[in-house]
Amino acid sequence: MIDVKSISTHCTRTEFVGTTVLDTIGLVISGIDDTLLKEMNVGMKYHALGLFSSRTGAAGQITAIDDAVKATNTEILSIEFPRDTKGWGGHGNYIVIGGNDVSDVRHAIELGLELTKKNAGELYISESGHLEFTYSASAGAALQKAFHAVPGEAFGFMAGSPAAIGLVMADTAMKASAVNITCYMTPSIGTSHSNEVILGISGDASAVKAAVLEARQVGLELLIGMGSYPEIPGTPYL
Amino acid sequence: MIDVKSISTHCTRTEFVGTTVLDTIGLVISGIDDTLLKEMNVGMKYHALGLFSSRTGAAGQITAIDDAVKATNTEILSIEFPRDTKGWGGHGNYIVIGGNDVSDVRHAIELGLELTKKNAGELYISESGHLEFTYSASAGAALQKAFHAVPGEAFGFMAGSPAAIGLVMADTAMKASAVNITCYMTPSIGTSHSNEVILGISGDASAVKAAVLEARQVGLELLIGMGSYPEIPGTPYL
Amino acid sequence: MIDVKSISTHCTRTEFVGTTVLDTIGLVISGIDDTLLKEMNVGMKYHALGLFSSRTGAAGQITAIDDAVKATNTEILSIEFPRDTKGWGGHGNYIVIGGNDVSDVRHAIELGLELTKKNAGELYISESGHLEFTYSASAGAALQKAFHAVPGEAFGFMAGSPAAIGLVMADTAMKASAVNITCYMTPSIGTSHSNEVILGISGDASAVKAAVLEARQVGLELLIGMGSYPEIPGTPYL
Structure with missing residues (x-):
């Protein structure tokens, strides 16, 4: 039986970029599986994907990713609005970006996390x-x-x-x-x-x-x- | 930087009518902006709008507004069902009514707030x-x-x-x-x-x-x- | 005025089968009303219905009902995914099964409740x-x-x-x-x-x-x- 307490809260997975306020997590996939990429319906151009996802808040995070994408060699692939906010009346967000170079994608997600913290000041x-x-x-x-x-x-x-x-x-x-x-x-x-x-x-x-x-x-x-x-x-x- | 504590809980805005149980707020707009009114898709007949909106509950509030509209010279323009209830499994509500006279609209919203309190007895x-x-x-x-x-x-x-x-x-x-x-x-x-x-x-x-x-x-x-x-x-x- | 405290937590209604984790309730209707059955859009074949419904979790319960239906003379009629989880970011479930014999249906729902408890171990x-x-x-x-x-x-x-x-x-x-x-x-x-x-x-x-x-x-x-x-x-x- 799995013992969840054997897993550290300091995640060392290569996919893990970081977390910030509003239950936001930033992740990268360096080479997404082809069959899965087809299902995602975001085109087949990029295999290095950046994932950005929060339980609460949408506009602040989308504005953060907007700036992050402008500052890096990456592209927005999809933005979705789950109905979430941990019991409150709004959305969360789920954003996928792509790039040719995984380090660009990682950098964009890092920027997104930083800017989300700032933008959360208007929530x-x-x-x-x-x-x-x-x-x-x-x-x-x-x-x-x-x-x-x-x-x-x-x-x-x-x-x-x-x-x-x-x-x-x-x-x-x-x-x-x-x-x-x-x-x-x-x-x-x-x-x-x-x-x-x-x-x-x-x-x-x-x-x-x-x-x-x-x-x-x-x-x-x-x-x-x-x-x-x-x-x-x-x-x-x- | 804005200091939210400088704002009173006793709202004095002309738009504010009142609040009641279930995180319900009643508001009026005496002359809605024309461009916004077009976006709302509720017709261009009325510029005096009454707004009624709760986090929790729908039928009780809709029944309250039903009676309020019957008792005043106002008309139902739209009723929407957000998926809310503050973490519970149901809806909230968002209702827009219209009238030629803002005092009619305000009176309808006041009645709606009163009756919502009564109707909440069957939730x-x-x-x-x-x-x-x-x-x-x-x-x-x-x-x-x-x-x-x-x-x-x-x-x-x-x-x-x-x-x-x-x-x-x-x-x-x-x-x-x-x-x-x-x-x-x-x-x-x-x-x-x-x-x-x-x-x-x-x-x-x-x-x-x-x-x-x-x-x-x-x-x-x-x-x-x-x-x-x-x-x-x-x-x-x- | 109704006094809810006069009602026992030990439900004795014939419709009641039981409850389990994740705010799951199992119910049966031995002979559903015909007009209502038409509205349900699940066909008119069965009048003995089993109902299975949770606030939180979907796959565990659907897998439980999957096994329950295989083990009994019953059929899946509908599976719906409310957006629920009591303030969390996922679904609940609402499942309707049918059978010719109400005791088969009841047995399937009983099995579903048991297996849901087991399957909740992977949530x-x-x-x-x-x-x-x-x-x-x-x-x-x-x-x-x-x-x-x-x-x-x-x-x-x-x-x-x-x-x-x-x-x-x-x-x-x-x-x-x-x-x-x-x-x-x-x-x-x-x-x-x-x-x-x-x-x-x-x-x-x-x-x-x-x-x-x-x-x-x-x-x-x-x-x-x-x-x-x-x-x-x-x-x-x-």
Whole structure:
């Protein structure tokens, strides 16, 4: 019978890159099995894969991987949104990237882990619900794939749960400045049935940032109005 | 850096109407942004919107809004079922209503919050699963939209989790009296993958009520047979 | 007003067969209502139904029912995967079987409850995620319906959460021995948006078993590498 306690918490597998907040794990596969790669439906170009996966949070991690892919010779292959958050009303994430060189892929995943820790500063989780925000001065391939961000343009993201809070944030953002909607998601539209309204916006950098900040202010007022203060798994940076 | 503790739990935003049990929040938007309204796909008739949203529970809140809309000059625009319940096996809800006059909309949301507190008396949540029941003597637009209730007729609702309990409740209800099925939902059919079997029934008022009460009895016996007593976030009223 | 404490935890309903680990309940309906049976869309052949339903776990219970159906004069009618696990990242299950004789159906459900307890020994749930494994020397109708197992052939199953762990397990299994993929599932493909990658494999018994054991080893190393040891709701048997 297997004794799980015989296994160390200091993982030495070559696949293991690291972990960070929000039950996030980063892994690499240096030469994926061909039959499995076909099933994955991500093309057959890359056999060195980077895997990035969290129980809680999506936009912060996708923004982290967006920057990581821009900084390395790697490519986004797939982004999926499990309905998770460890009992809360949102998503987790499951991201696959590819590269020709496993060291590039490993480096991208390392960067993703680092940046996820920073981005977790704009996740607010209270007893009643949660809010998530991200901002990128110049969106890349991950934000485009996940939220239809316009590559090279500023991108802002806001999600609120319970969903009604998200809609008021979205309305506030749209009234705050002249921005364009890149994606609009609700429990039945585009999400994996999460209890959120999500808005992605693009446009002029200062307009996008101002819209996100106004949305954050109203979102926090409403969430805190539900009776408890949120925990923040990082340091707010916006 | 934002200091969330600088924000009061007594929300003074004009959008804020109130909160109640089951992490329910009621909000209004007096003049929704036009671009956002188009994305919402709820028609362009109303710019005064009422938002109603909970982490836990659906039928009780939908029945509350059903009565609230009947009592005010407002209209149901959309009802969505996030897969939530804060780690339990069911749904939350996200409801949007509209009106020409923001005070009508606000009043409807206020009524919805009050009635949700009452309806929460027929939600039973144990360590193992949950049961939810509602009954309306005369179904309106919300119950029609969500569960295909027949407007003006009596409507009964039952949901049981784990799902198997829901099916025995449904079978019991159908054998209890001559009622018609308005909706039948399972983890793969009609739900957002909740762990429930749900039955909506219509017909003669006394037949519908008798069917719901028989279903409740068997449901409670089975749920309690799993080893623990349910908590009730209100006072049973059926 | 109903007093739930007046109901005993020792359920005496004829529908009640029993309960076991993972919030699993087994029930029978000796003569299902005809109108309800039509709604269920499982054919009209059987009116004696067995119901099997858990909050947590799917493969262990489906393998249990697979063996139970093989050992009795019963048939699998439907298998559904609610997105549940009581706040964790996976599924529960909801299974309906049918038989001509209610005592056969009851016996199958009894067997399913017993075997579920045994199979729960290969479910590993930590603070960060979970792993699930099953192995059958000869797959039957339930494993075929749920995971496209080849009837009569050996079948192995592995699921890992967060999802990235599942993909490394799948890759490890494919490289371990010559096996065929019967199903490949991810948060967006085939699951009910669970935070898992799932692989089902068939082939030669020793090859399938070896592949599952290698996947288990890497899965445990990665899961434990996330910082905490898993709880096991049974005794590992593979």
